[in-house]
Each structure stands twice: as C-alpha cells, then as structure tokens.
Amino acid sequence: MTSNGARGGAHHPLIELTLARLREFVREPEALFWSFFFPIVMSVAMAIAFPSQGSRPARVGVPPGAASDMLRKTLSSGPGLIVHDVPAEEELRRLREGDVHVIVRPGDPPTYRFDPDREESRIARLVVDDVLKRAAGRSDPWRAREDAVAIPGSRYVDWLIPGIVALGIMNNSMWSIGFMTVQMRLRKLLKRLAASPMQKWEFLLAQVLARLLFLGPEVAVPLVFGVFAFGMPVRGSILALALVALLGALAFGSIGLLVGSRVRTLEAISGLMNLMMVPMWVLSGVFFSSSNFPEVVQPFIRVLPLTALVDALRGVVLEGASLGGIRFEMATLAAWAIVPFSIGLRIFKWR
Amino acid sequence: MTENREVSTTAAVRCVDLRKRYGEVIAVDGLSLEVRRGECFGLLGPNGAGKTTTIEILEGLLAPDSGDVEVLELRWQRDERQLRQRLGIQLQESQFIDKLTVEETLRLFRSFYDRGKTIDELLALVELESKRSSWVVKLSGGQKQRLSIACALVGDPDLLFLDEPSTGLDPQSRRQLWGVLQRYRAAGGTILLTTHYMDEAEVLCDRVAIVDHGKIIALDAPKAMVTALGAPKVVVHEGTLEDVFMSLTGRHLRDE
Numbered sequence: 001m002t003s004n005g006a007r008g009g010a011h012h013p014l015i016e017l018t019l020a021r022l023r024e025f026v027r028e029p030e031a032l033f034w035s036f037f038f039p040i041v042m043s044v045a046m047a048i049a050f051p052s053q054g055s056r057p058a059r060v061g062v063p064p065g066a067a068s069d070m071l072r073k074t075l076s077s078g079p080g081l082i083v084h085d086v087p088a089e090e091e092l093r094r095l096r097e098g099d100v101h102v103i104v105r106p107g108d109p110p111t112y113r114f115d116p117d118r119e120e121s122r123i124a125r126l127v128v129d130d131v132l133k134r135a136a137g138r139s140d141p142w143r144a145r146e147d148a149v150a151i152p153g154s155r156y157v158d159w160l161i162p163g164i165v166a167l168g169i170m171n172n173s174m175w176s177i178g179f180m181t182v183q184m185r186l187r188k189l190l191k192r193l194a195a196s197p198m199q200k201w202e203f204l205l206a207q208v209l210a211r212l213l214f215l216g217p218e219v220a221v222p223l224v225f226g227v228f229a230f231g232m233p234v235r236g237s238i239l240a241l242a243l244v245a246l247l248g249a250l251a252f253g254s255i256g257l258l259v260g261s262r263v264r265t266l267e268a269i270s271g272l273m274n275l276m277m278v279p280m281w282v283l284s285g286v287f288f289s290s291s292n293f294p295e296v297v298q299p300f301i302r303v304l305p306l307t308a309l310v311d312a313l314r315g316v317v318l319e320g321a322s323l324g325g326i327r328f329e330m331a332t333l334a335a336w337a338i339v340p341f342s343i344g345l346r347i348f349k350w351r
Numbered sequence: 352m353t354e355n356r357e358v359s360t361t362a363a364v365r366c367v368d369l370r371k372r373y374g375e376v377i378a379v380d381g382l383s384l385e386v387r388r389g390e391c392f393g394l395l396g397p398n399g400a401g402k403t404t405t406i407e408i409l410e411g412l413l414a415p416d417s418g419d420v421e422v423l424e425l426r427w428q429r430d431e432r433q434l435r436q437r438l439g440i441q442l443q444e445s446q447f448i449d450k451l452t453v454e455e456t457l458r459l460f461r462s463f464y465d466r467g468k469t470i471d472e473l474l475a476l477v478e479l480e481s482k483r484s485s486w487v488v489k490l491s492g493g494q495k496q497r498l499s500i501a502c503a504l505v506g507d508p509d510l511l512f513l514d515e516p517s518t519g520l521d522p523q524s525r526r527q528l529w530g531v532l533q534r535y536r537a538a539g540g541t542i543l544l545t546t547h548y549m550d551e552a553e554v555l556c557d558r559v560a561i562v563d564h565g566k567i568i569a570l571d572a573p574k575a576m577v578t579a580l581g582a583p584k585v586v587v588h589e590g591t592l593e594d595v596f597m598s599l600t601g602r603h604l605r606d607e
Contacts, residue, residue, distance in 0.1 A: 008469050010462035020451055020459050027450040027486075188445035195412055195442065197435035197506070198463045351412065 013198060017206030022213060025176070035214060039168045039222040044229075046160050046287070058124035061086030061100035071106045071132075078131030095121075102128055153233045153318050161226040162313035163286035168218055169245060170280070170306055173252035174273055177207050178260035182269040185349065194350035204345065208253050212246065219245045223317070235320030243323065244316055244330070248309040251336035255305065258344035280306035308332035362421070363388045363510050363541040364409055369418035371404055371565075378404040379415070380565035386510075391532075391542040393552040395592075396562035397600055402545040403443060403514055405562070409543065410440050410512050423509055436465055439508030441499050443515050449488035453479055453498055456487060457505060464506030477501040477531050493524025500531055511535060513544040517551055529554055549593035559592070563600050 010016055025031055057080050062068040064085040075083045086094055086103060094100045095115060101124035103113035110132065114121040134140075184190045193203060219241070226232035234241070259276060263269045283290060283297075284306035293301060301307050312329035315321035323330065364386040371379040379401045386392040394402045407413040409420060411427040411434065420427060425434050447456050457470050474480045477497040482490060490498065496516065503511055516532075517525040525548075532542060532555060546552055552559045553573045560570040569576060573592050 007462050007464070008467055010458045010470075013462040016459045016462040020448060020455065023455065024448055024450050188442060189447060191412065192440075192442050192445040192447075192502075195410060195435075195438075195440040196460060196463045197432065197465075 014202050014206055014209070017198075017203055018209045018213070021180075021207060021210035025210070025214070031176075035168070035172050035218050036221050039164050039218075040225050043157070043161055043164050043222055043225060046157070046164075056120070057082045058102070058120070058127045059084060059100045060124060060128055061091065061094060061103040063088060063105060068106050071104060071110065074135045075104065075128065075131060077135075078127065081127060081131065101125075104128055104132075153235070155230075157226070157230050158232045158318060159314065160287070161222055161230070161232055162317045163310050165219055165222050165245075166248065166284075166306060166309040166313050167281070167286050168222065169215070169248045169309060170252045170277060172214070172218060173211055173249045174256035174259070174277065176211055177253045177256035178263075178273055179256075179266070179269055180207070181257065181260040182263050182266060185264065185351070186266070188351070190349075191351040200348075200350070201345075204257065204348075207257075208250065211249055211253050215245055215249045232317075234317050236316030236322070240316045240321070240323050240326075241313070244309070244312045244326070244333075247330060247333040247337060248305075248312075251305045251309070251333045254337045254339075254341035254344065257348075258340035261344040261348045280304055283307070284310050286310055302328075303332055305333060305336040308336075361388050362386065363390075363423060364392075364543055365419075365421045366409060367419045369405065369408055369420070370416045371401075371408060371413065372416060377565055379408070382418075382562070382565060382567055384560055384567060384570070386541065386543050388541050389536075389539060390557040391536055391544070391555050393556035393559040394543070394545040394562055395547065395549070395552055395559050395596060396545075397547065400562045400600075401565035402562055404565075406512055406514050406543065406545055410438070411435075436506060437509045439503035439506065439511040441503040441511075441513045441516060443518070445499070447487045447495075447498065447502070450486050452484050452486055453490070454483045456498060457501060460502045460505045467506040468504065473501045473505060476504065476534065478527065491524075493520050493527060496520060496524065496528060497531060500528065504535065508540065510541045510543070513542065515545055515547070517546070517548060525551070549591060549596055553592050561596060561599055569595070569599055 011019070059082045060075055061084050062071050062075070064087055068085075072083055072085075075081050084094075084100055086100060091103050091113060095103065095113070098118075098120070101114065101118070101121045105111040105113065112125050112128065114125050116122060181190070184193075194200070223232075223234065223241075227234060255276065256273075259272050260269055263272065281287075283293065283301050284304050285291075285301075286306070290298075290301050290307065308329040312321075312326040312333070315326045315329070319325075362385050364384070366385075367383045369379050369382045370377075382401070382405055384392075394405060396402050404413065408415045408418075409422060411422075411431060422434055423437055427434065451459070453474070454470055457473055461467060461470065461473075468476070474483055477500055479494060479497055479501065482494055487495065487498065500513075500516065503513070511532075513532075517528055520528065529551070536542065542555070544555070556573060558570065558572050559576065560567045562568070571579065576595050577592060
C-alpha cells in the first residue's frame with residue numbers, strides 16, 4: 001500500500017482541528033452576526049434608551065381643558081420640561097409607566113402628584129416647582145454661575161460598553177464550546193474522533209484556540225465602536241485589556257466545557273446554559289450597578305466570573321487600572337478557567 | 352482453544368468469552384471469535400443481537416464486563432495509541448461536520464495518522480473526486496458513506512472495522528461501496544463488518560458468524576453454511592444465506 005510521510009500534506013492535528021472549527025464558524029452567517037454585530041446593536045439601543053441623566057427632559061402631566069391653560073403655558077416655557085394633557089382617570093397608570101413623572105393640578109396653591117420613590121419623579125417635581133414659583137414672581141437672592149461639563153467616561157454608555165464586551169465574551173465562549181460539543185456528541189462525531197488516533201487534549205485545546213482567534217475582533221468591534229461613535233475613552237493599556245479578555249474567554253470556555261461535558265440533548269444544554277448565564281446577566285452589573293443588591297449577597301456576586309470580567313474590563317477601560325489593580329478579578333477568572341476545565345476533562349463523555 | 356493458540360500468530364482479532372450487560376439487558380453473552388489476517392469476516396444478526404456492542408468492544412470504544420480482547424496482537428489497555436494508528440473504523444450513524452468540504456474532512460482525519468494515503472489517492476479510491484470541494488451536508492447518502500469509508504482508510508489501516516456500512520443505501524450505492532471494500536481487500540487488508548444484509552455477507556465475506564442474543568450460533572463460510580443447513584432442499588430457488596439466517600434466528604421482524 002502507498003504510504004506518504006507523516007500526515008501526508010495535512011497540517012498538525014491541532015491546526016487542522018482549529019481550522020475545522022473556524023471554517024465551520026465562518027460558514028455560519030448567524031454565528032457571525034451574533035458575535036460581531038449584536039454587541040453594536042445592543043450598545044446603540046441601550047445608549048438611545050438610557051441617555052445620560054442630565055439631558056433627559058422631565059415630563060409633566062396637566063388636566064386637559066381650559067382650566068389648565070395658564071399652567072400649560074407657564075410649564076411649556078420652562079427649560080427641559082415636556083407637558084402632556086392627562087385625564088384624571090389615566091393619572092396613576094401614566095405615572096406608573098413612567099410616561100409622565102409628575103402631575104400638576106391647577107389651583108392656589110397647585111397640587112403636585114408624584115411618586116417620591118422614583119428619582120425622575122423627584123427631579124421633575126423640583127424643576128416644576130422652580131418654574132412655577134419663578135413665574136409667580138419669586139425673587140432669588142442670587143443665581144449660581146453654572147459650570148456644566150460632559151466628562152467622557154462617566155456617562156452610562158461608557159459604563160455600559162465594557163459590560164457588553166464582557167457579556168459577548170461570556171455568551172460566545174460558553175455557547176460555542178458547550179453547545180458545539182453537545183452537537184458533536186449527538187452526531188456521534190465525538191465518538192468517531194475518539195476512535196481515531198487523535199489526542200483528546202488536542203481536540204479540546206483546538207476548541208479553545210479557535211475561540212481565542214475570534215476573541216480579538218469580538219472584543220475590538222464594540223470597543224472601537226464605543227470610541228468612535230460615543231467618544232468613549234480607553235484609559236488602560238491594550239496589553240492589559242487583551243489579557244483580561246483572554247482570561248475571561250478561557251474562564252467561560254472552561255465553564256462551557258464543563259456544562260457540556262456529559263449532556264446529550266440540545267434542549268438540556270440550552271437549559272443548563274441559561275441557568276448559568278441568566279442570573280449573571282442580572283447580578284453581575286452589566287446593565288445596572290450590582291451595588292443595588294443587598295449587602296449579604298455582595299461577596300457571592302463578586303466571585304461570579306461575569307462580575308470579575310465586567311469589573312476588570314471597566315477598571316482597565318474607564319479607570320486605566322493596571323493588572324495589579326485588578327488582581328482580585330484576574331485571580332477569580334483564573335480560578336474559573338482552571339477548576340471547571342479540570343473537572344470537565346475528567347468527566348467528559350466522548351460517546 | 353488449543354486450535355486458537357496455534358493460529359493466534361496470524362489472527363487480526365481474537366476475543367474470548369466477551370460479556371457485556373446494560374442493567375438487566377445482556378448485550379454480549381460469552382462471545383468468542385477470531386478474525387484471520389487478510390480475510391473479511393462478517394457478524395450477522397437481527398437488530399439488538401449484540402453486533403454493535405461486540406464490534407465497539409473490539410474497537411476499544413467500550414470496555415467489556417469480562418473477557419479477553421487482542422487486536423493485531425496488541426491490547427487496548429496497554430497499546431491504545433499504537434493500535435489506533437493501525438485501525439480504520441467506520442461507525443454506525445456517525446456524521447461529519449456539515450460545513451466542511453470533503454477534502455477538508457479527509458485532511459482533518461489524515462492529520463491524526465503517522466502514515467497513510469494522500470488526499471488524492473483517497474478521493475480516487477472512493478470515487479469522490481468530483482465532490483472534493485462540496486460541503487459534507489450536500490452529499491447523498493451513498494457519498495457520505497463513501498466519505499466515511501475514506502476517513503476509515505485514511506491511515507492505510509491493517510484492519511478495517513465497519514458497522515452496518517451499507518444500511519440505508521440504494522442498490523447502486525451499495526455496489527459502489529462493495530467495490531471500494533474489495534479493492535481494499537485486494538491490497539491485503541483485513542475487514543470485520545457487521546450487517547443484516549445476507550447478500551452483502553455473501554458477496555464480501557470469507558466467513559460469517561451469525562449472532563443472536565449476544566452469542567454466536569453459527570460460524571462458517573457462507574457457501575458451506577448454506578450447504579450444511581440443506582437450505583436448497585427447503586425452498587424451490589437456490590438456497591441463500593438468508594434462508595440459513597431465517598431458519599437459525601427464526602424471526603422476520605425485530606425492533607431495535
């Protein structure tokens with residue numbers, strides 16, 4: 001029989017396995033969309049939905065009809081106020097939905113109806129009160145000189161983008177490794193590979209390597225978008241940023257491997273993935289600060305891998321933190337990279 | 352057993368008293384067999400007879416509860432790496448990566464082996480040259496099966512394991528597949544296959560073992576088996592292995 005030297009023109013198995021994974025990925029347009037464009041779409045949507053607090057107009061409701069004419073006119077002239085006519089029976093509903101922040105009923109003195117537990121309601125009440133009293137002839141003892149600044153890096157969108165990057169790393173790493181291994185197990189491809197002389201560690205390492213090759217663009221696309229579209233500052237070093245992203249991807253790849261190590265159905269893996277990820281979407285401070293949660297759960301939140309990654313990314317991007325400054329987060333991510341991978345390797349089912 | 356020891360130096364596969372149970376179900380019940388170098392040996396049996404479990408134990412993919420396995424005079428526990436380099440394995444129902452091309456799939460498998468054929472040789476061997484750049488997902492059933500055989504042949508194996516290689520193929524594809532296997536035989540290869548097609552066993556195999564309930568209930572050359580059972584006398588047409596099979600297993604239909 002013919003024999004041709006080692007590998008007969010094929011590359012090293014590690015390279016061939018990695019290439020196979022990459023080819024499979026780029027030939028799946030949906031996967032590309034989710035990896036690269038979804039984070040941008042998400043950032044834009046969030047930036048539109050939650051502009052920085054200062055520029056948000058206060059929305060005021062007044063009863064419809066001629067009785068409110070004076071009030072309507074005065075309020076409309078106030079800066080940053082939008083006036084809506086709100087019939088009495090709709091007042092509570094529209095307050096609840098945040099459609100209006102305060103209701104003003106004409107009278108002497110007028111009545112303010114608002115929810116003091118809501119920040120935007122309290123602000124709207126103050127603005128309305130100021131406008132009405134000034135129109136009624138109040139004379140201020142003095143007016144402070146205002147020095148308004150917009151500091152890039154302190155807006156919601158600046159805070160959000162590193163969170164979106166972290167979310168992307170988590171989603172892509174966990175899904176691509178967890179879901180793909182289950183799919184390959186279902187198709188008996190894992191078993192077929194295990195029947196060949198392929199080294200098992202080479203296969204698992206190739207999955208992670210393929211992941212890391214996509215990590216660069218996945219992290220860079222939303223960050224570059226943030227820099228150019230919103231003027232988001234990147235204060236830390238690119239090297240620190242790369243190391244954080246790398247460690248984050250390893251941590252979530254390792255968790256994905258563990259989650260998918262024995263699962264046999266796509267339904268089960270989807271369920272397990274969501275069980276792992278959804279709580280972190282909420283708890284880890286991607287969209288709103290995790291300091292909103294009670295003190296007792298804070299230590300638990302801090303050791304979640306997504307919290308560590310979000311905090312480390314924000315530290316580097318927004319505060320210019322050095323690696324030393326985020327060593328707790330880096331150690332947490334390293335632990336998540338090592339422990340689940342070791343367990344996953346041991347209990348991994350090839351058939 | 353003394354006879355077994357005498358020929359063991361030329362045995363490609365030798366197993367003695369294999370047993371494997373899944374809970375209450377006994378899949379393999381004290382099965383012994385020997386495949387000689389250069390022959391094509393068929394395991395025949397109805398669904399659920401224990402063929403796949405047996406062949407997967409021999410392939411080193413399943414551990415038996417008890418029994419002794421020797422493949423190419425090597426042992427799974429000790430020589431797995433060496434053995435895998437010398438075996439070609441085709442599994443029942445295993446699928447390759449949909450969006451890799453035929454060539455990329457072969458190249459991937461070729462990379463695992465220290466020796467073997469070139470991609471061009473493999474494509475010619477299984478007559479898939481025209482499909483070189485097609486995605487796996489676009490192949491017909493017969494083409495997929497030939498790709499699977501090509502992946503099994505990629506390392507120039509001394510021994511080829513095939514688990515129901517022609518199940519679900521149309522007659523033309525089966526004939527094409529048989530051609531590939533006959534060429535491999537002609538080049539000196541050894542085959543152990545499972546099938547439930549009698550005609551396939553008659554065309555390809557030098558010897559067949561009929562397996563039922565995890566045991567071998569008959570073992571001989573297909574022709575000898577037909578003659579010994581006197582099948583030609585039973586029916587009007589010339590006796591076939593199918594007649595032997597039916598008279599031995601006594602069942603027409605079985606569920607998985």
